[in-house]
Amino acid sequence: MPHQCTTCGKVFPDGSKEMLSGCPSCGGNKFQFQPASSAGGTPADAAGGSDDTPTQRGAGTRDLTSSAADAVRERATETESRPDTGDEEVTVSDWVNSKRESGASADAARPDSSRASSTDAPAGPASRSPNDPASDSPSAPSGESSSDDSSRGWGEWPTAPNSPSETEPEPPRGTTAGEAAGSETAGSSDHAPHIRARETDEDTSQRSARSDVVTPEELAAAGAKHRESTERTEPGVTASDRNETPDEAEASAPQTAPPDVDGTTIEPSSDERPDLDQLREELNDQFESIKIVNPGQYELNLMELYDRDEYIISLREDGRYVIEVPDSWGPGSRED
Amino acid sequence: MGLLTDLRDSISRVVDRLFSESEPKRIGIYGPPNAGKTTLANRIARDWTGDAIGPESHIPHETRRARRKENVEIERNGKKVTIDIVDTPGVTTKVDYKEFLEHDMEKDDAVRRSREATEGVAEAMHWLREDVDGVIYVLDSTKDPISQVNTMLIGIIESQDLPVLIFANKIDLEESNVERITNAYPQHETVELSALEGENMDEVYAKIAEYFA
Numbered sequence: 003m004p005h006q007c008t009t010c011g012k013v014f015p016d017g018s019k020e021m022l023s024g025c026p027s028c029g030g031n032k033f034q035f036q037p038a039s040s041a042g043g044t045p046a047d048a049a050g051g052s053d054d055t056p057t058q059r060g061a062g063t064r065d066l067t068s069s070a071a072d073a074v075r076e077r078a079t080e081t082e083s084r085p086d087t088g089d090e091e092v093t094v095s096d097w098v099n100s101k102r103e104s105g106a107s108a109d110a111a112r113p114d115s116s117r118a119s120s121t122d123a124p125a126g127p128a129s130r131s132p133n134d135p136a137s138d139s140p141s142a143p144s145g146e147s148s149s150d151d152s153s154r155g156w157g158e159w160p161t162a163p164n165s166p167s168e169t170e171p172e173p174p175r176g177t178t179a180g181e182a183a184g185s186e187t188a189g190s191s192d193h194a195p196h197i198r199a200r201e202t203d204e205d206t207s208q209r210s211a212r213s214d215v216v217t218p219e220e221l222a223a224a225g226a227k228h229r230e231s232t233e234r235t236e237p238g239v240t241a242s243d244r245n246e247t248p249d250e251a252e253a254s255a256p257q258t259a260p261p262d263v264d265g266t267t268i269e270p271s272s273d274e275r276p277d278l279d280q281l282r283e284e285l286n287d288q289f290e291s292i293k294i295v296n297p298g299q300y301e302l303n304l305m306e307l308y309d310r311d312e313y314i315i316s317l318r319e320d321g322r323y324v325i326e327v328p329d330s331w332g333p334g335s336r337e338d
Numbered sequence: 339m340g341l342l343t344d345l346r347d348s349i350s351r352v353v354d355r356l357f358s359e360s361e362p363k364r365i366g367i368y369g370p371p372n373a374g375k376t377t378l379a380n381r382i383a384r385d386w387t388g389d390a391i392g393p394e395s396h397i398p399h400e401t402r403r404a405r406r407k408e409n410v411e412i413e414r415n416g417k418k419v420t421i422d423i424v425d426t427p428g429v430t431t432k433v434d435y436k437e438f439l440e441h442d443m444e445k446d447d448a449v450r451r452s453r454e455a456t457e458g459v460a461e462a463m464h465w466l467r468e469d470v471d472g473v474i475y476v477l478d479s480t481k482d483p484i485s486q487v488n489t490m491l492i493g494i495i496e497s498q499d500l501p502v503l504i505f506a507n508k509i510d511l512e513e514s515n516v517e518r519i520t521n522a523y524p525q526h527e528t529v530e531l532s533a534l535e536g537e538n539m540d541e542v543y544a545k546i547a548e549y550f551a
Contacts (some may be wrong), residue, residue: 059517292456298435302457304490307463 008032350401362409363550366470368462368495371428371455372399373476374507376405378533382546383407385539397441399455401427404465416541417547425454426465427458429487466494472501472550473551479506479530480513483522486527492523494516501549506530509537 005014009030024031291306349370364516367375380390392405405424433455438448466473477483496503504517504523510532520528529545 159397234403257452292460298433298445298452300433300452302433302456302459304429304431304459304487307460307466308494 005033008034347391351394357545362422363471363547364422364424364469364551365472365474366424366426366462366465367474367476367490368426368429368466369476370478370485371430372396373428373478374403374533375428375476377424378409378474378476378507379423379529380506381536381539382412382423382542383410385543386410386412391423397443398437399428399433399451399458401425402451402454402458403427404458404461406485412543412547414544414547415551417544419547419551421550423472424465426462427455429459429462429491430455433459457544466491466498470500473502474503474505474546475526476505476507476533477519478508479519480508480511480514483519488522492526496525502526503545503549504528505542507533510535 006332007014007025007028007030009032010025010028012025012027014033074161290312291303293301295304296303342502344401352530356527367379369375369518373522377394380394382394383389383391387405387407387410391407394400401434403426405425407425408519409420410423411420411524413419433452435445437450438447438451475488475495477488504519504526506514507517508514509530516528516530526547527549529538529542531542
């Protein structure tokens, strides 16, 4: 489902990283899923007859919502009784170290101004960071696409349920074409310890999320490239495939654009408000650090929270959610 | 070339001195919910500045925003250290509003508290990454110290090479078992105390002055 800024109405594709730094148009940080009834904007509509993969996904995603919620609860109760093991002690620090090293090199490769400039305006190829999905994918490190919870620092956090994931792709982790490609060259996992797998599994999405805001052109390019390169669909990428481009979406957005800046008073103009369970599932799929199981019930991935610069999400009970951007994190803002 | 190296060395010495002497170290008080972090922070702040940091409660997640007390001067055994104390929200991997219902809270309030607590954990993790120079890790000595949260957080702290002291709190309670903590984290110094009753605070301050000086 596409996201929509509740301030100016700008629409962002599924899995968009653009919005993680706040709305580039108005700077707002409150979003909602674009109401399904807005003209032509739904993934299913956009997918139409052009590509059957997104259509499958669209249907599957709806199936996923109920079963996933059940599975989440099941897994949560299962893991509650599971004794904690001490063996994470070593791997946690190793992992952090290795991640920080790679993070540092990614930072070093990035011009300081890249975030600011790409946030302000969708620039041309010149602003492309070395880490963006399109340029990253050919040289992306290979690794197994691990679904092992603990290997990603999740522990008690259930990832996508097993049964639907056999027929469905993994939850989106951003536009990481390289990740999917890498997962097919499974040979490397023989000599790569878990830590490595973890690093590569996380890094392509994390790094790209952290490093730069992708431009719509890049999203589209990554999507097209990915579709050519592999049949195995990686949701973050196909998400952009099956949506209209942001520009087109923007054109259709004004009719749903809320008039008010204060998110708490805005209601979606559509009568067909998406089911809250479905919204929650979508959010969980698209962002990893805080999982909203139910209203007032959360599961947190401490590693993700520790690692990420960008944001936390808070889901309002009316289906809106807030993304905190790094600028609002300064120590000054936290003083009492 | 040699001149340049000398110059760089002397600049870095000056910078080092600036940071080590005039800049107070920022010490984060971390730990799971209800370990007694705020009680400890208040005890330290009251003992050395006369002010408290924040409200204490037996209901978990009372602290949902990080709170800071600056320029707390601690002196023991001829060692003096000036620190900023950061009392952080309790870190956990699960927050459930139902937990608060047991404390006679209305559902709406419980849900809100849950949301704020979740945001608080995110904030605490962010501070850990960016803003602390040392960590006091507080554990409730009546509980099993080996948990996913503790293992992960201490692992992160170690990976950052931050100085860390483990405080085994609540020794005034009968079920307290400090040895369990010492055995679980033998690589770190463990200090036992009761922040509530003020037991063994002399050693607490001596260790703080020694470790974070």
